[in-house]
Amino acid sequence: MPQGKPENVPDDGLTTRQRRNRPLLIVHTGEMKGKSTAAFGLALRGWNQGWSIGVFQFVKSARWKVGEEVALLALGEVHRDTGRGGPVEWHKMGSGWSWSRRPGTEVDHAEAAREGWREIARRLGEQRHTLYVLDEFTYPLKWGWVDTTEVVETLVARPGNQHVVITGRDAPEALVEAADLVARMTKVKHPMDTGAKGQKGIEW
Amino acid sequence: MPQGKPENVPDDGLTTRQRRNRPLLIVHTGEMKGKSTAAFGLALRGWNQGWSIGVFQFVKSARWKVGEEVALLALGEVHRDTGRGGPVEWHKMGSGWSWSRRPGTEVDHAEAAREGWREIARRLGEQRHTLYVLDEFTYPLKWGWVDTTEVVETLVARPGNQHVVITGRDAPEALVEAADLVARMTKVKHPMDTGAKGQKGIEW
Numbered sequence: 001m002p003q004g005k006p007e008n009v010p011d012d013g014l015t016t017r018q019r020r021n022r023p024l025l026i027v028h029t030g031e032m033k034g035k036s037t038a039a040f041g042l043a044l045r046g047w048n049q050g051w052s053i054g055v056f057q058f059v060k061s062a063r064w065k066v067g068e069e070v071a072l073l074a075l076g077e078v079h080r081d082t083g084r085g086g087p088v089e090w091h092k093m094g095s096g097w098s099w100s101r102r103p104g105t106e107v108d109h110a111e112a113a114r115e116g117w118r119e120i121a122r123r124l125g126e127q128r129h130t131l132y133v134l135d136e137f138t139y140p141l142k143w144g145w146v147d148t149t150e151v152v153e154t155l156v157a158r159p160g161n162q163h164v165v166i167t168g169r170d171a172p173e174a175l176v177e178a179a180d181l182v183a184r185m186t187k188v189k190h191p192m193d194t195g196a197k198g199q200k201g202i203e204w
Numbered sequence: 205m206p207q208g209k210p211e212n213v214p215d216d217g218l219t220t221r222q223r224r225n226r227p228l229l230i231v232h233t234g235e236m237k238g239k240s241t242a243a244f245g246l247a248l249r250g251w252n253q254g255w256s257i258g259v260f261q262f263v264k265s266a267r268w269k270v271g272e273e274v275a276l277l278a279l280g281e282v283h284r285d286t287g288r289g290g291p292v293e294w295h296k297m298g299s300g301w302s303w304s305r306r307p308g309t310e311v312d313h314a315e316a317a318r319e320g321w322r323e324i325a326r327r328l329g330e331q332r333h334t335l336y337v338l339d340e341f342t343y344p345l346k347w348g349w350v351d352t353t354e355v356v357e358t359l360v361a362r363p364g365n366q367h368v369v370i371t372g373r374d375a376p377e378a379l380v381e382a383a384d385l386v387a388r389m390t391k392v393k394h395p396m397d398t399g400a401k402g403q404k405g406i407e408w
Contacts, residue, residue, distance in 0.1 A: 024403075030390075033387055038237075040248060041245035044276065048274045075275055085274075163406065185242075188233075189383060190386075201367070202367065
């Protein structure tokens with residue numbers, strides 16, 4: 001929809017400007033590649049608008065996604081050094097979030113996921129970022145580590161003009177219900193089906 | 205597939221390394237957002253690998269996609285200034301390609317599309333880039349402006365280790381056949397369905 005033309009114009013009393021600036025809850029789900037990649041691509045757009053970007057990766061080992069991390073953090077440095085674009089923060093659960101690394105303690109992934117979500121909820125309350133990428137956040141929801149009802153309530157009630165993109169397979173139905181935009185990435189064909197291995201630059 | 209584990213190991217005599225470095229032809233199709241965005245996200249990964257990235261946008265007016273363009277070109281500058289990542293070139297058809305702007309002539313979009321493809325074919329022959337993003341290239345194929353058979357033959361015969369990502373709705377069947385990886389982005393829900401307008405940072 002390059003022209004940005006709505007298919008229907010609702011009788012909701014909102015002006016075009018109000019409708020244009022609606023904060024969006026976006027979900028990228030489905031079994032295929034492209035969910036996270038498209039979310040990070042969206043972060044490129046937000047960066048260009050001068051938005052504060054916060055990425056939160058809910059993965060145990062984030063090694064394989066280092067490409068986007070390095071590139072987006074480089075854009076954050078461009079902002080810091082020249083004022084162009086916006087600031088970028090990148091946090092990954094890994095073996096503990098950057099804001100609370102506790103070396104020596106046994107890692108409890110469920111608790112780490114809850115801690116990540118509490119921090120995101122706090123930032124949403126403070127309107128810290130304009131775009132939040134909650135990468136692979138569907139998994140802690142699916143596994144019951146983080147309460148879906150609480151997440152949906154917090155997201156729906158978030159103040160201001162904060163956009164949130166959540167990626168991962170098997171997005172819970174309540175999240176899909178609450179979302180403004182849901183894209184499903186489906187596989188037509190994948191090289192691993194015929195025995196290819198993942199390769200740098202493509203898979204991570 | 206974070207672990208990069210193939211589902212089958214083929215009896216093709218190739219080593220893991222050879223299979224790992226297979227140059228990929230990737231197609232992002234379907235009616236939903238995310239096709240181009242995921243391609244530009246892939247360019248982030250390639251940039252981090254130090255790859256030469258060439259983006260070719262086959263759109264008449266590329267105004268609405270300026271976000272990724274500005275951000276990826278900023279990464280190209282980071283490469284030029286610090287040696288980190290790889291170089292980035294971004295060309296758009298618009299009212300004429302950057303390498304052959306002919307002011308004053310009447311714009312023939314079909315011819316412009318063919319000219320874009322000839323340049324890409326030339327660069328593939330020279331192994332100029334490691335990742336080519338042919339954004340919205342399915343449309344000139346669909347409209348018959350560029351010959352699909354010739355494109356597929358050229359892509360299949362391309363030398364070296366050059367990855368090509370083609371985006372757009374209605375990818376021709378012959379292109380899907382030839383591709384290594386095809387992702388279809390489908391719509392579950394979109395805010396424009398309920399009358400929302402496109403907004404900066406999200407749509408462009």
